Amino acid sequence: MVGDTMSDPKEVVRKSFKGSKGFVVKVNGKEVLKT
Amino acid sequence: MSVQKSIVSFEPFKAIELMGWGYGIIKQAVFTLPAGSTVELSLTVPKNEVWWITFGIFDGMPSDTVFHTFKTDRESHEPLLLTEGFISQPICPAGWHRADEFVTETLQNVTGNTDYNTLPSQDLNVRINLFVFKVEKQWVTKLEGLLETLLGEQIITKSRKVS
Numbered sequence: 785m786v787g788d789t790m791s792d793p794k795e796v797v798r799k800s801f802k803g804s805k806g807f808v809v810k811v812n813g814k815e816v817l818k819t
Numbered sequence: 820m821s822v823q824k825s826i827v828s829f830e831p832f833k834a835i836e837l838m839g840w841g842y843g844i845i846k847q848a849v850f851t852l853p854a855g856s857t858v859e860l861s862l863t864v865p866k867n868e869v870w871w872i873t874f875g876i877f878d879g880m881p882s883d884t885v886f887h888t889f890k891t892d893r894e895s896h897e898p899l900l901l902t903e904g905f906i907s908q909p910i911c912p913a914g915w916h917r918a919d920e921f922v923t924e925t926l927q928n929v930t931g932n933t934d935y936n937t938l939p940s941q942d943l944n945v946r947i948n949l950f951v952f953k954v955e956k957q958w959v960t961k962l963e964g965l966l967e968t969l970l971g972e973q974i975i976t977k978s979r980k981v982s
Contacts, residue, residue: 811859
């Protein structure tokens with residue numbers, strides 16, 4: 785949730801991500817998602 | 820009998836599309852960029868294709884809150900501060916950017932850093948659109964000369980043998 789800075793960044797990105805296929809997403813250097 | 824000379828000019832990628840050598844797609848990503856975090860988005864170019872990033876844009880964030888870096892296997896750029904967040908801003912410099920292996924966009928949330936903005940540290944909504952033109956590698960190889968003519972010398976960096 786935007787504005788909520790208490791959550792785990794990796795989970796925030798993983799849960800919020802919507803987009804095209806083919807992306808590899810890393811958060812602070814760690815891979816969290818492949819679409 | 821008079822002869823009239825006509826000059827027909829094509830937008831190069833439209834010409835390539837008309838000839839059936841490639842086509843354009845949009846790669847979109849929408850996500851929350853957590854406070855204090857860096858998110859890297861990567862796309863892998865299939866082995867049988869060459870991509871040209873013809874345009875890229877992102878928006879949704881307040882200005883001066885994100886550093887971003889655009890990179891392909893052929894070019895790398897210094898991190899830039901996003902200065903026009905809400906009205907959108909190009910991701911990469913003007914021109915066409917060839918990628919044979921990968922495209923990477925990195926975003927660093929700098930809200931709360933008083934060197935750049937006066938906002939408290941916070942998560943940000945990000946929306947990115949990359950305009951990708953895909954060309955099958957066989958056509959790039961066979962028709963390199965023509966592509967060079969159509970797309971310009973500057974983006975065909977592969978050296979060619981001189982017989």
